[in-house]
Amino acid sequence: MATMKWIRFPVVAAVLSAIAVLFLSGCELFVDPAAPPFDDRIALTRRIDDVFALSPRGGVEMTVVDNGSGYFLLMRGPGRDGTDRVVAFDSSLRVRMNRTDLWAVPFAAPDANGDFVVGNVLFSGSTFALANPALPVPGDTHAVVSSGLVNGIITTEDPAYTDLRMSRSFDDAWGNLDPPGELYPLFPDLVADPDGLIPLGGFELVAAQHDPGRDRSGVILWNQLRARHFVVVLARSAVADPLPTPLAPPQYFDDIDDAYPNIDETAVVLLPTQERDQPVFYTRRGIVVVRRDGDHEVYSLAGNRTASYRMDGRGDFDFAYAPDGRWMFFVDRQRGRLFRASTWW
Amino acid sequence: MKFPRPVHALVAALLLAAPPLASAQTIRSVGLEPPRAAAGTEQTDSAQRLASLITGTFSSELAAAGVDLRPASAADVLLLVQYQIAGARLLMVVTLTDRVSGLVLGGGAYTGTADLALVTTIRAAAEELAVQLRDVERVVNERPRSPDIVRTVTVTSVDEGAGVLVGGELAAGRVSNGGLVLPFLPMEIGTSLLLETRLDGYYPRRQTVIITDETMVVALEPLEPIIRWEIAGAWSPMRWAGAAMGFRRYLVPRRLYAQSTNQLSTRYRFAAGSRASTVIDTRLSMGGYVFAPAERRLRIGIATGVGLTLSTLAGEQTVYTFVDPYFNIVSLELRLQLNRFAPFIQGEMIHYGAADSGYLNPGTMPYVSLGVLVPWRP
Numbered sequence: 216m217a218t219m220k221w222i223r224f225p226v227v228a229a230v231l232s233a234i235a236v237l238f239l240s241g242c243e244l245f246v247d248p249a250a251p252p253f254d255d256r257i258a259l260t261r262r263i264d265d266v267f268a269l270s271p272r273g274g275v276e277m278t279v280v281d282n283g284s285g286y287f288l289l290m291r292g293p294g295r296d297g298t299d300r301v302v303a304f305d306s307s308l309r310v311r312m313n314r315t316d317l318w319a320v321p322f323a324a325p326d327a328n329g330d331f332v333v334g335n336v337l338f339s340g341s342t343f344a345l346a347n348p349a350l351p352v353p354g355d356t357h358a359v360v361s362s363g364l365v366n367g368i369i370t371t372e373d374p375a376y377t378d379l380r381m382s383r384s385f386d387d388a389w390g391n392l393d394p395p396g397e398l399y400p401l402f403p404d405l406v407a408d409p410d411g412l413i414p415l416g417g418f419e420l421v422a423a424q425h426d427p428g429r430d431r432s433g434v435i436l437w438n439q440l441r442a443r444h445f446v447v448v449l450a451r452s453a454v455a456d457p458l459p460t461p462l463a464p465p466q467y468f469d470d471i472d473d474a475y476p477n478i479d480e481t482a483v484v485l486l487p488t489q490e491r492d493q494p495v496f497y498t499r500r501g502i503v504v505v506r507r508d509g510d511h512e513v514y515s516l517a518g519n520r521t522a523s524y525r526m527d528g529r530g531d532f533d534f535a536y537a538p539d540g541r542w543m544f545f546v547d548r549q550r551g552r553l554f555r556a557s558t559w560w
Numbered sequence: 561m562k563f564p565r566p567v568h569a570l571v572a573a574l575l576l577a578a579p580p581l582a583s584a585q586t587i588r589s590v591g592l593e594p595p596r597a598a599a600g601t602e603q604t605d606s607a608q609r610l611a612s613l614i615t616g617t618f619s620s621e622l623a624a625a626g627v628d629l630r631p632a633s634a635a636d637v638l639l640l641v642q643y644q645i646a647g648a649r650l651l652m653v654v655t656l657t658d659r660v661s662g663l664v665l666g667g668g669a670y671t672g673t674a675d676l677a678l679v680t681t682i683r684a685a686a687e688e689l690a691v692q693l694r695d696v697e698r699v700v701n702e703r704p705r706s707p708d709i710v711r712t713v714t715v716t717s718v719d720e721g722a723g724v725l726v727g728g729e730l731a732a733g734r735v736s737n738g739g740l741v742l743p744f745l746p747m748e749i750g751t752s753l754l755l756e757t758r759l760d761g762y763y764p765r766r767q768t769v770i771i772t773d774e775t776m777v778v779a780l781e782p783l784e785p786i787i788r789w790e791i792a793g794a795w796s797p798m799r800w801a802g803a804a805m806g807f808r809r810y811l812v813p814r815r816l817y818a819q820s821t822n823q824l825s826t827r828y829r830f831a832a833g834s835r836a837s838t839v840i841d842t843r844l845s846m847g848g849y850v851f852a853p854a855e856r857r858l859r860i861g862i863a864t865g866v867g868l869t870l871s872t873l874a875g876e877q878t879v880y881t882f883v884d885p886y887f888n889i890v891s892l893e894l895r896l897q898l899n900r901f902a903p904f905i906q907g908e909m910i911h912y913g914a915a916d917s918g919y920l921n922p923g924t925m926p927y928v929s930l931g932v933l934v935p936w937r938p
Contacts, residue, residue: 234797244797244798244928245797245798245800246798247798247799247827248798248921248925248926248927249869249884249910249912249920249921249923249925250827250920250921251919251920251921254827254837254873255827255828255829255831255834255835255837256833256834256835257835257873257875257880258835258875258876259875259876259878260875260880260919529921530921530923547919547921549914549921549922550914550918550919550922552919555876557833558833559833
């Protein structure tokens with residue numbers, strides 16, 4: 216048995232130690248390359264290829280709307296009949312709404328009554344049944360992005376998105392206020408660059424999510440000059456009690472509390488993104504960025520990365536996170552399957 | 561298992577190749593063998609007393625003549641006395657032979673009477689024989705010294721009962737209690753000796769040893785069993801919470817095999833929010849070791865196969881079951897054959913299709929696994 220001597224303890228110990236180090240370091244070697252992402256957290260799944268005509272190249276756009284008592288997944292993508300569709304899935308992944316209206320899904324939001332606003336259409340907060348097909352949103356409104364909590368809106372006055380403005384234009388029943396609320400500049404030239412130079416040319420509104428559990432809304436903006444996403448987190452009072460008079464916009468982020476004393480607990484997070492189309496989701500437990508290769512990163516409101524999940528380009532998936540940070544949804548475009556999973560961090 | 565009979569030609573060749581002992585070393589000692597009575601001599605008490613007398617007298621007279629006397633088993637030269645009694649006359653034929661080679665070195669015939677004059681006759685014979693021995697010794701010392709040869713070769717082996725062949729043909733015996741003393745092989749130090757070990761159920765193994773000393777102990781390499789079945793145990797870091805077990809049947813020993821493998825694992829991650837699941841992977845494959853001589857300990861194998869991955873997930877108030885068929889495009893295995901088992905590392909490419917019954921990512925994926933193969937007798 217002399218030939219076995221060399222394979223004894225030192226070699227075995229070295230091999231086991233190397234395996235342990237690789238495992239603890241999160242080496243990709245310990246990930247099943249065939250497994251779907253978050254495969255140990257899948258709570259529900261269903262096929263959606265009966266609704267959507269998915270392909271590895273053609274994905275869907277998703278957002279999760281939450282009114283505090285329930286949530287729906289809104290999905291926009293190519294239907295099997297060749298037309299784009301917007302479909303609402305409830306928390307059991309049953310289809311509750313399936314329409315061909317081409318709303319901007321990322322701006323869907325709950326209103327003050329717990330119903331959901333998608334574009335200028337109001338849906339029931341419990342069944343997603345059609346409640347009001349034509350809300351009186353001003354014609355120059357580019358997007359109703361933050362009607363949640365109270366029926367104020369954030370509008371973009373011009374397509375160049377050099378300015379975002381907020382107003383409380385409606386009462387809780389979506390009746391026009393008389394007189395209508397004034398528009399207030401909300402985020403003009405909000406963030407300075409590190410050198411304190413004159414910063415930005417403006418923002419592009421990308422998405423907004425609303426967490427009724429904590430009365431917070433996350434408005435996700437894109438700045439082309441800096442090629443970064445910004446997430447502005449608004450507290451309820453920021454929407455409910457707009458400023459009595461417009462103030463000159465601050466030049467620098469550090470001045471924001473002084474300049475806007477009523478916008479309490481407002482936070483602005485600069486994300487290390489580089490592409491406008493990288494999905495960004497505001498959740499109660501952090502801001503999630505999905506990279507092009509599928510990697511997920513979670514950032515705190517201080518802008519620090521607190522967690523990450525490596526996908527390394529495995530598979531063809533689209534993702535969405537619920538505002539409460541408990542659930543995530545993803546679609547396997549190759550298999551035409553939708554998953555609901557608990558969040559991973 | 562039958563071993564070839566000793567080949568006399570080989571023995572003869574070995575003996576001829578070796579110089580006789582007389583020319584190999586100086587003669588120093590003589591051993592007396594018991595006297596032998598010629599055929600027809602009655603074995604009476606008086607005959608036996610005569611034999612004792614012959615032995616005793618030769619011993620004392622040779623010693624007196626300066627000959628180194630030793631027991632026959634330890635002497636260089638054997639002195640054999642054959643005697644015959646004819647009436648009162650006594651005839652003695654004395655032979656000096658090399659104890660190892662059996663060559664006759666000297667001797668003579670001596671006559672006398674079987675009485676007290678016997679002492680005188682033996683004394684004269686002893687003196688003459690002593691002269692002959694000194695002559696042989698002198699001649700030997702004047703000749704060039706021949707090369708040393710091996711005296712004893714002992715082999716040790718873990719394969720109890722294994723037969724050992726010398727030169728590939730001469731059966732030297734079987735290993736008993738872990739060892740075997742080979743018969744005398746008059747081989748020069750510095751030459752090589754081919755040993756072959758054979759045992760039922762094992763591959764024969766040949767090894768060549770260099771004769772380096774007069775007394776050698778050679779450890780025979782362990783024999784490798786002829787494997788028909790193997791049990792494979794494996795672990796893949798990609799599915800680290802689990803293990804695989806397989807049965808391998810060799811269609812051609814060491815070369816070609818068929819294998820079935822079952823892997824059981826879970827995707828549960830031992831963390832909050834992780835859900836229970838089981839993954840059963842069943843595969844049938846064919847493979848072989850074709851890249852190197854089968855006798856090598858380190859071998860590279862290649863295999864291909866098909867399989868099914870059955871995934872069961874504990875969903876929210878429901879259980880999901882998915883079946884993903886796959887094609888094992890290629891598996892490359894690096895195997896180290898040890899005495900009783902063979903650790904291996906395997907890399908493989910798996911292609912999953914997009915069957916409606918499945919949920920795994922379609923495409924071709926690399927996998928790595930570590931494992932061990934153990935012979936098995938079903």
